[in-house]
Amino acid sequence: MAIKKIGTQTVKFDSPPIITGTSSTVGPKEGEGPLSQYFDVILKDDLYGEKSWELAESKMLRETAKLAVENANRKLSDMEYMFSGDLLNQLMSASFAARDLAIPFFGLYGACSTMTQSLSLGAMIIDGGYADNLIALTSSHFSSAERQFRFPLEHGNQRKLTAQWTVTGAGAAVVSSLGDGPQIDYVTTGKVVDLGIKDINNMGAAMAPAAADTIVKHFEDTGLPTNYYDLILTGDLGQIGKEITEELVLDKGYNILKNYNDCGLLIFDNGAQDTHAGGSGCGCSATVFCGYIYKEMMKRNLNKILLISTGALMSVTSSQQGESIPGIAHAVSIINQGS
């Protein structure tokens, strides 16, 4: 067997798994943003015909899964595993979507790092020979997240300028052993990093050290130069977190200033749309990757991507108990075949 583990936290695939299809669904506000044209479905109403925001989120996840499978020219019954999670307590969206989809289900919680967590595990399961097709997917919903983590929307609380805006959206990717589409060459799995930030209105700063740690580890483990990638893209650090990450990575001797961006800065026009420091939520990197990035890769406008979804692992309970916010980030290297 070839050596698959390189360095301390990175896997290099013998038979790189292929992302044979994706799909994305977003809410009305995301549909008015700069990436509007890239999303498969834009909801007119964030209740999506359901009686609660949580059920709407679960429906988004379920319907996005079905469309991704269709886009990958496969059938739902071809999906051997579903790797999914979301922000809701006990994964209400993913658990209920898994019930309806009836695919063997591994529930994940990595907060907003779920997109790359699911792609990382999915890629190992495909390359390892345990499945030929599976689906990796996640979602978030502004209204279900606000009321769970912060305040009822009816309070009309003023939002701090460091705060981010949870994306209403779901992204799904079909990972296969054979087929057309960009391939997953490496995954770098993150450790939990916590530098002591306690401000739940400044999640970008809380997650930045974890993002920087995983990015640096990726380049250390692979030996690749940072300019190997057309784009290095974190999940939802927003403006403040992005700047901290650039600095922390530079401190370790890696310069990513020219080819680094953050999904939270791409999905909204943060000035005009009043989203403050940027987009956030599992759905942020999920919809930006499964919508914008995947489509630009298929057009060969982008060929080599390092996607690092980023999660803040706090809960209402941990915050109320005065604990700081642990961060995590997982990196997935996605490369156009033959590029």
Next chain:
Amino acid sequence: MAIKKIGTQTVKFDSPPIITGTSSTVGPKEGEGPLSQYFDVILKDDLYGEKSWELAESKMLRETAKLAVENANRKLSDMEYMFSGDLLNQLMSASFAARDLAIPFFGLYGACSTMTQSLSLGAMIIDGGYADNLIALTSSHFSSAERQFRFPLEHGNQRKLTAQWTVTGAGAAVVSSLGDGPQIDYVTTGKVVDLGIKDINNMGAAMAPAAADTIVKHFEDTGLPTNYYDLILTGDLGQIGKEITEELVLDKGYNILKNYNDCGLLIFDNGAQDTHAGGSGCGCSATVFCGYIYKEMMKRNLNKILLISTGALMSVTSSQQGESIPGIAHAVSIINQGS
């Protein structure tokens, strides 16, 4: 490459991963139960020197991890991945334990199915060649679970006779590519099954259909006779769920009446300890497996085990919205080498 997937939901390992060491920690009540002698650590006080039950739970998980690594004759720095989750919102126990342990971390949520979910994924990652050692672990805590899912303990609510008692405990298993100990031959990954039960005081009944589905699938996929196993052991169905499972499995033509039990019926003396229908929680199958079963396997009193941890994927929000309880169960076949 040899065929690894057999049937529709089961993986058979080429190089069966080995459980090279385990550890278990339980609370005072569990320490007074019938399996008392099998646990490595019995807490005198369920706060474990911490200022909250949630932090106590996280400390249990962390300390149990360290002891499992020691029992496996390995170092913490040998652990390449940590697969863990718990019942708390946003995995407060596992996330904070992962921060302290500083091992690359995959957070899982499968409710009380987490022990076999983490063993299943861990086994695929070891057999696939992505790591040589990793740790699979989970916890639950009666007091943190009661106040999150039900009522503040201070209310002194009367508990229904169908209710179960969440185990205070943590179990951890080191899974390795080489070494001594029982091996993992098969994993059967469950689908979410929901027959419409809405009573959160009768979780055994809600989870039983998922348990039965996975057990039947395991025997269909592997072609093994049900008496192949010395013991078929579900996670935390309790008395009511166990009886339903026996019937549902028998309906499908598989008789497990002679060699089937449930961890929730083993960990407490449910009559004398007033735990009603039985033990429950992620910690139930985790401590029974990592304590009792593993030690009996090492003594060769038990040689062939099918462990099926069982999860109820509801949340407070889903229950309040009138939704039924989705169940899930994952099966892991654990066999003494040379038996």
